Amino acid sequence: MKLSRTGYGALALATTSALLLAGCASGGSSNGGTTTSGAITVGTTEVVTSLDPAGAYDNGSFAVMTNVYPFLLNNPVGSSDVEPDIAVSAEFTTPTEYTVVLKDGLTFANGNELTSSDVKFTFDRQLAIADENGPSSLLANLDSIDVVDDTTVVFNLKEGNDQTFPQVLSSPVGPIVDEDVFPADELATTADIVAGKPFAGPYTLESFDQGNLAAYAANDVYQGLWGAPANDAVNVKYFANESNLSQAIETKAVDVAFRSLSATDIEKFESTDGLNVITGPGGEIRYIVFNFAIQPYGSATAEADEAKALAVRQAAADLIDREKISEQVFKGTYTPLYSYVPEGLTGATESLLGLYGDGNGGADAERAAERLAAAGVETPVVLNLQYAGERYGAASSEEYAQIKAQLETDGLFTVNLQSTEWGQFTKDRVEDMYPAHQLGWFPDYSDADNYLTPFFLEGGFLFNHYNNEEVNTLLREQLVTPDAAERTAKIEQIQDLVAADLSTLPMLQGAQVAVAVDGVDGVTLDPSFKFRFGTLTK
Amino acid sequence: MTVDTIAADAKPLAVKSSKGGGLGRYLLWRALLIIPTVFILVTMVFLLMRTIGDPITASVGDRLPPDELQRRISEAGYDRPILVQYFEYLGQVLTGNFGTTISDNRAVTEVLLTFGSATLELVFYTLIVAFIVGIPLGMLAAYYRDRGPDAGLRVFAIFTYATPVFFSGLLLKLIFGIWLGWLPVSGRASIATELQIQMLPNPSGFYLIDAIRLGSLEAVGDVLSHAILPALTLGLMTAGVFLRLVRTNMIGTLGREYIDSGRSRGVGEFRLVTKHAYRPALIPIITVIGLQIALLLGGAVLTESTFEWKGLGFQLAYYLSARDFIAVQGIVALLAVIVALSNFVVDVLAALIDPRVRY
Numbered sequence: 001m002k003l004s005r006t007g008y009g010a011l012a013l014a015t016t017s018a019l020l021l022a023g024c025a026s027g028g029s030s031n032g033g034t035t036t037s038g039a040i041t042v043g044t045t046e047v048v049t050s051l052d053p054a055g056a057y058d059n060g061s062f063a064v065m066t067n068v069y070p071f072l073l074n075n076p077v078g079s080s081d082v083e084p085d086i087a088v089s090a091e092f093t094t095p096t097e098y099t100v101v102l103k104d105g106l107t108f109a110n111g112n113e114l115t116s117s118d119v120k121f122t123f124d125r126q127l128a129i130a131d132e133n134g135p136s137s138l139l140a141n142l143d144s145i146d147v148v149d150d151t152t153v154v155f156n157l158k159e160g161n162d163q164t165f166p167q168v169l170s171s172p173v174g175p176i177v178d179e180d181v182f183p184a185d186e187l188a189t190t191a192d193i194v195a196g197k198p199f200a201g202p203y204t205l206e207s208f209d210q211g212n213l214a215a216y217a218a219n220d221v222y223q224g225l226w227g228a229p230a231n232d233a234v235n236v237k238y239f240a241n242e243s244n245l246s247q248a249i250e251t252k253a254v255d256v257a258f259r260s261l262s263a264t265d266i267e268k269f270e271s272t273d274g275l276n277v278i279t280g281p282g283g284e285i286r287y288i289v290f291n292f293a294i295q296p297y298g299s300a301t302a303e304a305d306e307a308k309a310l311a312v313r314q315a316a317a318d319l320i321d322r323e324k325i326s327e328q329v330f331k332g333t334y335t336p337l338y339s340y341v342p343e344g345l346t347g348a349t350e351s352l353l354g355l356y357g358d359g360n361g362g363a364d365a366e367r368a369a370e371r372l373a374a375a376g377v378e379t380p381v382v383l384n385l386q387y388a389g390e391r392y393g394a395a396s397s398e399e400y401a402q403i404k405a406q407l408e409t410d411g412l413f414t415v416n417l418q419s420t421e422w423g424q425f426t427k428d429r430v431e432d433m434y435p436a437h438q439l440g441w442f443p444d445y446s447d448a449d450n451y452l453t454p455f456f457l458e459g460g461f462l463f464n465h466y467n468n469e470e471v472n473t474l475l476r477e478q479l480v481t482p483d484a485a486e487r488t489a490k491i492e493q494i495q496d497l498v499a500a501d502l503s504t505l506p507m508l509q510g511a512q513v514a515v516a517v518d519g520v521d522g523v524t525l526d527p528s529f530k531f532r533f534g535t536l537t538k
Numbered sequence: 539m540t541v542d543t544i545a546a547d548a549k550p551l552a553v554k555s556s557k558g559g560g561l562g563r564y565l566l567w568r569a570l571l572i573i574p575t576v577f578i579l580v581t582m583v584f585l586l587m588r589t590i591g592d593p594i595t596a597s598v599g600d601r602l603p604p605d606e607l608q609r610r611i612s613e614a615g616y617d618r619p620i621l622v623q624y625f626e627y628l629g630q631v632l633t634g635n636f637g638t639t640i641s642d643n644r645a646v647t648e649v650l651l652t653f654g655s656a657t658l659e660l661v662f663y664t665l666i667v668a669f670i671v672g673i674p675l676g677m678l679a680a681y682y683r684d685r686g687p688d689a690g691l692r693v694f695a696i697f698t699y700a701t702p703v704f705f706s707g708l709l710l711k712l713i714f715g716i717w718l719g720w721l722p723v724s725g726r727a728s729i730a731t732e733l734q735i736q737m738l739p740n741p742s743g744f745y746l747i748d749a750i751r752l753g754s755l756e757a758v759g760d761v762l763s764h765a766i767l768p769a770l771t772l773g774l775m776t777a778g779v780f781l782r783l784v785r786t787n788m789i790g791t792l793g794r795e796y797i798d799s800g801r802s803r804g805v806g807e808f809r810l811v812t813k814h815a816y817r818p819a820l821i822p823i824i825t826v827i828g829l830q831i832a833l834l835l836g837g838a839v840l841t842e843s844t845f846e847w848k849g850l851g852f853q854l855a856y857y858l859s860a861r862d863f864i865a866v867q868g869i870v871a872l873l874a875v876i877v878a879l880s881n882f883v884v885d886v887l888a889a890l891i892d893p894r895v896r897y
Binding site for chain 1: 590592600640642844
């Protein structure tokens, strides 16, 4: 074929395009990404819904807020308990008055002074906006706030001696905002927040491309508990899914990958040269809820029998081997949970460990059979068990297949397993449709109460018809017990009582896992469940 | 049939044209059809989104008691009669107000502008790949009809067209990104380039343009290197369609008498193929491009998610999982408009090229 002028033109175009693309490819980074020099790049799959503390109540948004906004109280590194952050003191001055005194000379990154007026504005604003996606419900016990002087504020509480209130001030409802930047009665836009620089936390947010990239710089005016950041700048790259985040850390396109990587990838990275896996206790828990009305022998069933119903729950607890599920399904990224308050928090116990199974965490089918026989329960017990893989991850199907297999050991149970779409699941679970079902929880703040009161006080949000007056009394008491040791004892007692009743069956506690490339240090994963950029070094 | 006979066939149509109103009426009719197309799509999405639950339940359904959950749902107005919500939504849309997303509190118009430009950029690269690969190879296959190269190219076309984009995308990432380490596996640019683009006054959202504005060859190369794998993933799928279409039409035109006539007059083979046979074969391709836009946008959802290409498809997947009615409705409405408009443009082009289409 003889080429014409047009033919040569087409060939030239094609060749140029190919060369250009190839040239560009070689001009790009060889490892699939280029991190900015000096800055540490963190990759995550979390989603930021808003930079305005009044409009977001999710992990992704709180992770940003933790690093850019100041808090009155916060968790020191390594602790789940709280201490004054930008405050010099914070204490109950009367049972219903919680007085906070700010440090002198606090300012925001934009130069505005941070005074008690900003503090009052922050919390009044949360209550005024009460956004449906916001955390204002955490302020249910707050009646009003008085400004005493520029550095002193008094929180007037509805119920006295609320021991969770200091924790609430360190929670997603607690970031202090600049009254000159944020509107009093509506949410601020992301663009206005970034432009207004209302940051008095360890970092300022230099740019924020929502869902894609955030650039942080160390904040010179930060005077809080965590001290000056150990690095000058951090970039956070947001990924759509675990797989893409995994590839990014594997190709070293990011320096640190945090939340969430699949169990399989984490296991692989543990033996990958140049990558280091860092773990810490996590706040997330997975558990099974028993519906006391419609479970086998439940109060609303034809053969209602409280003793038999309890035996069924306890036999189920005897048959569960959490360690096996942890290892085989989650490769250790979730660890066995033997009580209601997870490991790492003040008041955590292992109440179920001695009560059920072989006493060491393993299953004991013989004990389960004896328990059922003693109560006169006919076997196999038919149990309809529901789970929501859409909500709790793809591994749920494998997790619940394991649970089914364990419960059906020696023919003691016949488990009908079913997965339901999340929207339908949330409706059905409170309408007595599921005798037993899966749920998960991530805490609002790092206090044991957050794993107890919402669940067990007069049935809590579970709506599973569990109500134990002794538990209710203890829950109310611990909430207002100022003495830490006395309060901890009550929290432990509550767990022992619920472990005997088995309103829910605690299954697993999620570990926090990060993967860092060689040369990056300071990844700190502690029971505060807060990821601090300021400890990272490269 | 010769060129002369084609012209002769067209004569009666031209007479009819003068009676029926011709191109203007045809275009008006096609333009008006856009309205019910978009309306029906928006209505269907509105109704379907409400069958999969509300965003509040999706977000906090496992941490609130039912009464508190219901209170929040009521406050947001999601429990009102669906017709009330529908007419309210239509009223807003007609006034150009697409609302604010529920899950991340952003103006839908901002979402459409931000992510729409990314999708447009991907479609642009995709069409380049589709044209560069599909058309020349289609011509080659037609020229070597039923011989070795033709058979190979037909298999290649079927392979590229039939392979799901999420699979081909993962395969390309694995080979060129992970194993060989030649190309980036995700994103539209490296973090360093993205930070520079963010600092530009009024960035266009079209990264290639923004990188050129930066005046940095490295940034341009970086942006293009990130585009290669997603463009190949989506572009090869489209190229397979083009290849087969060009081949089929070229075989038809290569068999025409005027080609033999040209050959007998000493016209070169390359010129015969690329000019005389190729141009008449282009008309059906133009029509197919219109249909391909819809397929491309569908493929973009998977491609964008696979490559972290943060465009409309990527965001649509996120908003769907969050049951964000407002965002999904806005994005689908825009996609419907894009598809309807691109089909309209194709209809116009086809009518201009071939008057018979107007009837």
